[in-house]
Amino acid sequence: MAGSGVFEAIISGKGGHAATPQLSIDPILAASHVIISLHHLVSREADPLDPQVLTVGKFQGGGAFNVIPDYVRIGGTFRAFSREGLKHLKQRIEQVIVGQAAVQKCNTTVNFLAEKNPLYPPTINNGENLPGINNIDKQPIMAAEDFAFYQEVIPGYFFILGMEYNSSEPFRSLHSPYLKINEDGLPYGAALHASLATSYLILYQQDVAKVEKSIDEL
Ligand SMILES: *[C@@H]1O[C@H](CO)[C@@H](O)[C@H](O)[C@H]1NC(C)=O
Numbered sequence: 001m002a003g004s005g006v007f008e009a010i011i012s013g014k015g016g017h018a019a020t021p022q023l024s025i026d027p028i029l030a031a032s033h034v035i036i037s038l039h040h041l042v043s044r045e046a047d048p049l050d051p052q053v054l055t056v057g058k059f060q061g062g063g064a065f066n067v068i069p070d071y072v073r074i075g076g077t078f079r080a081f082s083r084e085g086l087k088h089l090k091q092r093i094e095q096v097i098v099g100q101a102a103v104q105k106c107n108t109t110v111n112f113l114a115e116k117n118p119l120y121p122p123t124i125n126n127g128e129n130l131p132g133i134n135n136i137d138k139q140p141i142m143a144a145e146d147f148a149f150y151q152e153v154i155p156g157y158f159f160i161l162g163m164e165y166n167s168s169e170p171f172r173s174l175h176s177p178y179l180k181i182n183e184d185g186l187p188y189g190a191a192l193h194a195s196l197a198t199s200y201l202i203l204y205q206q207d208v209a210k211v212e213k214s215i216d217e218l
């Protein structure tokens with residue numbers, strides 16, 4: 001799974017009456033330019049073989065048909081599979097927002113909200129195969145997973161247990177308030193964990209046997 005981060009920016013202009021734009025600095029137009037420029041980061045700067053995503057999901061500003069607001073708040077998420085890709089995106093997001101807003105005479109503050117939303121590292125499994133697991137969808141996905149923080153400290157392996165209902169009801173995704181857990185899947189999860197534990201113990205015993213053998217040979 002990808003590593004991810006979030007950003008938020010306030011683009012400040014000068015509010016005024018919509019009929020006299022020449023007396024204002026329009027932050028809505030500036031924010032629009034900023035968003036178009038941000039989208040060039042993935043299409044023009046990212047290695048096509050290192051998938052990245054940048055989505056601006058928040059655009060808040062203005063509240064009337066005939067008023068140019070003082071400022072606009074935008075925010076979004078960026079994702080990449082490599083730490084370098086993530087770091088590059090983060091650095092360029094700030095440069096593009098500040099630079100492009102300045103072209104439109106606006107000031108900006110950019111915030112990566114590190115306290116509440118630290119950069120998630122990519123989730124990369126240790127080892128190719130885990131004994132007992134043989135039916136894995138190995139396609140990478142751009143979702144991010146805080147399990148990756150454990151893997152910063154100890155080797156780890158992330159897998160997903162299927163639990164889709166065999167029914168005609170539409171399947172609700174993980175973040176849907178209508179998600180129903182199919183508890184029939186739980187025994188398979190328990191069995192899988194038990195099988196991983198026994199496989200580990202068997203491997204571990206082989207290692208112990210090897211060590212004992214080499215000690216005997218000494
Ligand atoms: C931007 O910041 C400068 C320096 O503080 C200030 O003089 C200017 O009025 C600001 N412009 C806007 C559009 O907020």
Ligand SMILES: *[C@@H]1O[C@H](CO)[C@@H](O)[C@H](O)[C@H]1NC(C)=O
Binds near residue numbers: 166
């Ligand atoms: C799913 O339901 C269909 C139709 O009721 C049935 O034929 C099929 O065997 C079921 N599959 C599983 C895995 O239970």
